[in-house]
Amino acid sequence: MAQQAQAIVQTGPRKLEAREYPIPEVGPEEGLLKLEVCGICGSDYEQYEGAINLAGPVIPGHEPLGIIEKVGRVAAKRWGVEEGDRVAVEVLLPCGFCKQCLAGSYRLCTGKGRMSAYGYTPVDVPPALWGGYAEYMYLDPHTVLHKVSKSLPAEVAVMFNPLGAGIRWAVQMPGTGIGDTVVIIGPGQRGLASVIATREAGAERIIVTGLARDKKKLELAKAFGATHTIDVDAQDPVEAVKEITRGQGADVVVDVAAYSPQTVVQAIDMVKRSGTVMLAGVKAKPVPNLASDKIIFKEVRVQGALGVDFKGYGPAIRLIESGRYPLEKMHTHTLPLAKAEYAIKLLAGQIPNEDAIHIVLKP
Numbered sequence: 001m002a003q004q005a006q007a008i009v010q011t012g013p014r015k016l017e018a019r020e021y022p023i024p025e026v027g028p029e030e031g032l033l034k035l036e037v038c039g040i041c042g043s044d045y046e047q048y049e050g051a052i053n054l055a056g057p058v059i060p061g062h063e064p065l066g067i068i069e070k071v072g073r074v075a076a077k078r079w080g081v082e083e084g085d086r087v088a089v090e091v092l093l094p095c096g097f098c099k100q101c102l103a104g105s106y107r108l109c110t111g112k113g114r115m116s117a118y119g120y121t122p123v124d125v126p127p128a129l130w131g132g133y134a135e136y137m138y139l140d141p142h143t144v145l146h147k148v149s150k151s152l153p154a155e156v157a158v159m160f161n162p163l164g165a166g167i168r169w170a171v172q173m174p175g176t177g178i179g180d181t182v183v184i185i186g187p188g189q190r191g192l193a194s195v196i197a198t199r200e201a202g203a204e205r206i207i208v209t210g211l212a213r214d215k216k217k218l219e220l221a222k223a224f225g226a227t228h229t230i231d232v233d234a235q236d237p238v239e240a241v242k243e244i245t246r247g248q249g250a251d252v253v254v255d256v257a258a259y260s261p262q263t264v265v266q267a268i269d270m271v272k273r274s275g276t277v278m279l280a281g282v283k284a285k286p287v288p289n290l291a292s293d294k295i296i297f298k299e300v301r302v303q304g305a306l307g308v309d310f311k312g313y314g315p316a317i318r319l320i321e322s323g324r325y326p327l328e329k330m331h332t333h334t335l336p337l338a339k340a341e342y343a344i345k346l347l348a349g350q351i352p353n354e355d356a357i358h359i360v361l362k363p
Contacts, residue, residue, distance in 0.1 A: 030141060119131045161316075180198075211232060251272060
């Protein structure tokens with residue numbers, strides 16, 4: 001095994017550079033992951049742009065999939081793995097002892113006094129290899145991971161993260177069930193994952209909105225189970241939802257559109273009385289023209305969604321392994337680490353004449 005690991009480091013907004021770091025020895029409670037691929041999502045772009053504040057240079061990448069290269073005796077027993085196993089690694093590194101962790105909300109852990117997560121921990125915290133944009137990644141004793149079948153293509157297996165988000169944000173948190181009407185705003189990875197999740201939950205109508213340039217994504221939404229799609233450049237999405245639902249509105253509206261504050265207003269207009277609006281797309285700016293009285297008079301529940309946890313990732317991996325959905329159709333690009341910046345811009349739609357949905361970096 002090599003003594004140094006190649007990695008891509010973010011040193012500031014829109015600044016990435018290649019570096020090498022020593023591959024650490026692991027103790028009884030630790031492990032070492034050899035990366036197969038690392039998925040990229042909208043949060044990577046937000047981090048790249050500087051919308052997510054970093055405490056220092058970091059190795060990005062919070063959707064890692066790989067093979068256990070080394071594992072300590074205690075860690076192997078704790079995680080139920082052995083060297084050679086393929087695992088999906090959860091982004092968060094909870095302390096396990098703060099009030100949030102003890103209450104089961106480890107996504108909101110405050111015990112370490114800072115954001116403790118893969119892809120966001122500074123490289124000046126030993127042993128530096130804290131992100132998926134690398135050849136190897138250190139596995140901290142607080143790591144939460146899941147075994148994944150080696151029979152799956154890596155590009156499909158790594159979709160545990162977006163699919164886990166769809167399951168948690170669009171089903172588990174709002175309580176979506178049989179016969180419900182769901183509107184999904186934004187047909188990116190997590191929007192498409194939300195289609196699959198709500199179909200599995202038994203939703204009767206699944207409506208997906210997108211821009212004219214999202215034509216291929218909207219077609220894929222139909223392939224995954226959407227009953228209606230709306231081109232918001234050609235139709236008023238609120239009026240279209242009213243027409244589809246005969247004026248009743250949706251039981252659940254899931255907003256996964258990033259950098260589009262106006263969709264929050266649309267979601268409140270689309271949802272039925274006593275319905276639920278899930279906000280999961282980071283806007284990075286205030287929401288204009290938000291008539292908060294509508295929330296009161298319609299008794300709407302507005303819920304923020306931050307990340308995924310064990311209850312979301314587990315079903316996501318089982319669903320991927322089942323092969324019930326052609327998830328390979330969502331994957332569009334596999335790129336080397338050296339093209340990390342290109343990959344991020346590609347996902348953000350900043351590369352002319354290129355369409356991307358799901359992208360992975362492969363060491």
